[in-house]
Amino acid sequence: MxxxxxxxxxxxxxxxxxxxxxxxxxxxxxxxxxxxxxxxxxxxxxxxxxxxxxxxxxxxxxxxxxxxxxxxxxxxxxxxxxxxxxxxxxxxxxxxxxxxxxxxxxxxxxxxxxxxxPEAFATAWLNLFMEGHLAAGERVLLHAGASGVGTAAIQLCGAFGHPCFVTAGSDDKLAACRELGADGLFNRHQGSFVEAVKGWGGADLILDPVGAAYLADNQRVLNVDGRLVLIGLMGGRRAELDLGRMLMKRQRLIGSTLRAKPPAAKGAILDALLTHVWPRLARGEIRxxxxxxxxxxxxxxxxxxxxxxxxxxxxxxxxxxxx
Ligand SMILES: NC(=O)c1ccc[n+]([C@@H]2O[C@H](COP(=O)([O-])OP(=O)(O)OC[C@H]3O[C@@H](n4cnc5c(N)ncnc54)[C@H](OP(=O)(O)O)[C@@H]3O)[C@@H](O)[C@H]2O)c1
CATH class of the missing domain: 3.90.180.10 (Medium-chain alcohol dehydrogenases, catalytic domain)
Incomplete structure (x- = not known):
């Protein structure tokens, strides 16, 4: 071949x-x-x-x-x-x-x-719902909102009633995210997202492919009982974690990779997509x-x-x- x-x-x-x-x-x-x-x-x-x-x-x-x-x-x-x-x-x-x-x-x-x-929707589903345990109405911060994973995650948030705030690297990308349903937007080249996300109401869950460069700011905007789900290291692998903030706000940090999961675990994620997402794709509610x-x-x-x-x-x- x-x-x-x-x-x-x-x-x-x-x-x-x-x-x-x-x-x-x-x-x-x-x-x-x-x-x-x-x-x-x-x-x-x-x-x-x-x-x-x-x-x-x-x-x-x-x-x-x-x-x-x-x-x-x-x-x-x-x-x-x-x-x-x-x-x-x-x-x-x-x-x-x-x-x-x-x-x-x-x-x-x-x-x-x-x-x-497969990859974008499985990653978004796994981390929002299975690892992140989103509860009704909880608020989500998505970094790299215009990425493959981000564009899937915005739509899943919308379909399941979770307001989402996205960061991305250009105004064109942010406009595309808004069209997909994002209701808070921030251009990452214009400084720190902290004030914008706090003003929006903070995040109960953050889907973060950036890692080190965003850790401190992610902790600042993560609400009490919030979950920070780390899915990538585009901004580096080593950073200081504020354990005091983590303890007092009962924050949880979750590392997550899809690729190395065994077939049974991948199958369970795909089964959930078949049940909850495939019908919405068929109806054109998500694309x-x-x-x-x-x-x-x-x-x-x-x-x-x-x-x-x-x-x-x-x-x-x-x-x-x-x-
Ligand atoms: N853990 C897992 O299981 C898993 C599975 C799938 C994907 N991922 C991760 O999820 C991320 C998205 O994957 P994808 O394939 O959908 O990506 P993609 O479509 O290639 O998009 C990645 C985007 O990330 C942004 N970016 C790049 N460097 C950055 C930095 N240093 N800081 C902040 N943003 C940066 C850029 O958008 P802007 O111009 O908007 O900043 C870039 O277009 C990747 O990090 C990937 O490794 C993880």
Whole structure:
């Protein structure tokens, strides 16, 4: 099969061995579209190795057609169109994945839009509701609001009745976030978000992909009993935690990564999405925001776009490009 190889940090679309399998409980997908995630850029730069046993090939999510199913798989059949949350291997013509990580497309969806769903919506759902335990009416602060994850999280907040405040790096991005339902906005290049978020009412939950650079300010705006869910380190990994503030305000700091979770845990998140989010996608109440697409052999250009922080929503790669 053809797949992306990393050659001295360059992305090269070339012939490689197809993955073995499917073994019991697995399926082989013929990939139509692959989603680009920030993690792919980090893996490519050598900072984010795949978890043990996962493919070395980049790519955490795809859409495609089931080509083959292993013993014991009864939910999926050859010919089914589906999307999948992967631990790796998506930038390729074929991928083999545990069937629990594969879900049908929302009603009315094509393969292109479906490739934009798994990673962003699973991350947003996991951290808002499963790790963050949002209770009725609680208020949310989302950093990197115009990212793939951010654009999904804004809409989930809206759909489930949680006011959300977003930070992002340009006024265009903030306008897009407002359109998706954000009701507090702050341009991160205009100083600290603390006063703006406090004036808005503070946050009961913060979804934070930034880390060190935001830790002190996040603690300042986190309400009593608030949860700070750390999902990335774009602003560094070492910072001082104010334990006094944490203690007195009963704040909780939660570290969270989706990629290394076992198939059963990924399956549980996808099951929750099937129940609570797929019907809303089918009704058009929520939508994946697709910024741009490139053919897979131009993955280099797609990565450069994401690296420049230029995307609003998801960037996709056409593999077969089937719609
Ligand atoms: N833990 C997990 O399980 C998990 C899963 C998925 C994603 N993530 C993390 O979630 C984040 C979003 O992922 P994605 O793939 O959706 O990203 P994305 O679409 O590539 O967007 C990332 C955005 O983050 C903002 N940003 C970049 N550097 C920043 C910095 N130093 N401080 C503040 N903001 C910065 C930029 O937007 P602005 O111009 O608006 O600032 C950039 O466009 C990433 O950090 C990713 O690693 C974590």
């Amino acid at each position: 053809l797949a992306i190889a990393i050659e001295q940090e360059r992305l090269d679309w070339r012939e490689q061995p197809a993955p073995p399998g499917p073994e019991a409980g697995e399926v082989r997908l013929r990939v139509a579209w692959a989603g680009v995630n920030r993690a792919d850029l980090m893996q490519r730069a050598g900072h984010y190795p795949p978890p043990p046993g996962a493919s070395e090939i980049l790519g955490l999510e795809v859409s495609g057609t089931v080509a083959e199913v292993g013993p014991g798989v009864d939910r999926l059949r050859p010919g089914d169109r589906a999307c999948a949350l992967l631990a790796g291997g998506g930038y390729a013509e074929e991928v083999v994945v545990d069937a629990r990580q594969v879900v049908p497309l929302p009603e009315g969806f094509g393969l292109r839009e479906a490739a934009a769903l 994946p925001l697709i910024d741009r697409t490139w053919p897979i052999d131009e993955a280099e250009a797609a990565h450069a776009h994401v690296e420049r922080d230029a995307n609003i929503g998801k960037v996709l790669l056409a593999v077969s490009g089937e719609g």
